[in-house]
């Protein structure tokens with residue numbers, strides 16, 4: 001089995017400080033590729049540096065909506081330059097978070113558009129974070145219709161109607177360990193609607209350890225297997241078949257090769 005953790009924050013201190021061990025445990029578990037995510041200027045720099053150290057590790061660079069208020073104009077320029085780095089395979093995570101509202105909504109919108117523009121210019125796919133802002137995220141993405149290489153809605157939590165809309169746009173959907181939680185019956189029904197050639201899996205580590213290791217912190221890429229197992233069952237395929245399909249989807253999406 002060869003899975004790719006398509007959304008991991010491996011520059012999180014507790015993970016980065018033991019990166020060799022984290023990666024060894026991951027490979028042991030069958031999770032053999034990683035996209036580490038930069039969320040502000042410092043994190044994107046570190047993400048690229050970390051990805052340079054490991055084979056089959058790539059980086060996405062973006063400014064998380066939480067940090068919109070701290071982002072300087074120079075950070076967007078920096079992202080534009082970084083987009084040309086050989087290890088950068090996507091722009092993000094970027095988007096809107098109207099749940100926490102750590103940054104003013106107008107700032108979030110402006111920064112989201114700026115990053116979509118960079119993705120369009122660079123021909124890179126986009127990793128979207130959206131929370132309590134589904135309709136508006138979709139309508140901002142619609143402004144860039146035909147210009148974006150590809151889009152994934154990460155840490156997916158949409159309902160059936162929203163899922164239909166996401167799929168109708170040709171976007172991808174990425175599930176975290178939330179799919180394994182007892183309370184996630186509705187999300188499990190939604191997952192059945194998503195074809196494997198549009199589905200990806202992620203830990204979003206260090207957050208969201210899946211059941212049955214939910215109490216273990218930090219979450220790390222090796223734990224992705226539990227998420228994959230749950231999704232394989234829902235889709236009625238073996239874990240091997242599931243991993244083959246979603247890994248092919250992930251490689252196509254990020255234009256990467258294990």
Ligand SMILES: [Zn+2]
Pocket residue numbers: 007009037093204
């Ligand atoms: Zn994330």
